[in-house]
Amino acid sequence: MKISVIIPTLNCENVIGLLLEKLWNQTIKPLEVIVIDSESDDNTREIARKAGANVIEIKRKDFNHGGTRNLAAEHSAGDILVFLTQDALPKNEYFLENLIRPLEDPTIAASYGRQVPRDEAIPTEKFSRLFNYPPEDKLKSKDDIKAMGIKTFFFTNVCSAVKRKEFYEVGKFPDNTILNEDMILASKLILKGYKVAYVSTAEVLHSHNYGLKKQFQRNFDIGVSLMENDFILKYVTAESEGIRFLINELKYLIEKKQFLWIPYAIVENGTRFIGYRLGLKHKHIPLFLKKKLSMNPNYWTKGSD
Structure with missing residues (x-):
């Protein structure tokens, strides 16, 4: 499977170099890494280009959680689309290998990985990551809606993988959405009859101490x-x-x-x-x-x- 990694960026010169280094050192190397940047004021674009990423530039005012990722997908060539955020750092070199492994099953259209809180995360944030990203794998389908409720559709573009064919089959992300483009896509896939896999061994360091x-x-x-x-x-x-x-x-x-x-x-x-x-x-x-x-x-x- 050929992997296109897509990363929206804004002013992340302190982390983008390390993130790209981690991606190029995976056991399964991506075909390409696409950075789609919203007019960063720092050296994000320059660092990304030097590190081997394809950089797409958009106006900051034009950024949209769904439409921006769709635009990057249109410029990609892989049959697996991996979406990451700029502050999600793979824990090891097996991240991509583990993340895409479930997609070998024709009934599984997408997968997402585990977010491990950073050391500086406050206790409530550490719990939130543990609650949403437990150490056990989970396969979700339409049959789980009654038992799991809205958790059936839970999905995250902090670190996710989607088969290209199925991504376009259900209409991509919504082009204009304030948030939750990932959950909307997952819900459409599940309601279409596909399954979504949570992969606890595909780990990234990621947390926010929001007030x-x-x-x-x-x-x-x-x-x-x-x-x-x-x-x-x-x-x-x-x-x-x-x-x-x-x-x-x-x-x-x-x-x-x-x-x-x-x-x-x-x-x-x-x-x-x-x-x-x-x-x-x-x-x-x-x-x-x-x-x-x-x-x-x-x-x-x-x-x-």
Whole structure:
């Protein structure tokens, strides 16, 4: 299988060189690495070119989580499309080999890997990565929707692989989406009858210590995305998963004796919930306010309402 790796970038000169070095040293080497850059102010593009990447330049105002990745895919030649973010660092040289292994099965259209938190991650962030990316593999299909709920469609472009044919068969990522382009693609694949594999041995270092404001904004955008792709909500809702998350997070913090983080975890989960619910109701919110509530204000500048 020929692999095209696609990485959207913005001002990441401190990490892009190491990321590309890790990719070229994989046991299965990619056919190409495509960096699609949104007018970085630093040396990201120069470093990427010197490291052997094909660099596509776009205007920063034109970046979109779905459309930008689609554009890079159109310039790719591989029959497997691997999507990475600029801050996801493969843990070892077997990352790509492990990530694409399930795709040998004709019924599996996509796979995604495990995010391991960095050492500096706060306790709540470490739990979040463990909750969403456990050490056990999982194969998901349409048959799992009743039991797993919205978790059936969980998928992440932090590190994912999709078969090119099936990627185009279901219409790629949505060209204009505020967030969740990965979940939308996975849901279309699963509802089409394909399976999606979670591969716990395909590991990347990746975590964010977002504050409450960022958590609110991110979950506002998640709510917006689900409402604008409400076919997902016909099958599942996210609220029950949120309750399960909080219960397990509190158990984790008690087990780790991180008692001082318990109040923060409760407030953080409440913040996420409020942001998410407001995102679902975004059509009733004035445009100027949506720009303040969102992590992606440029999305609203483009005329979304």
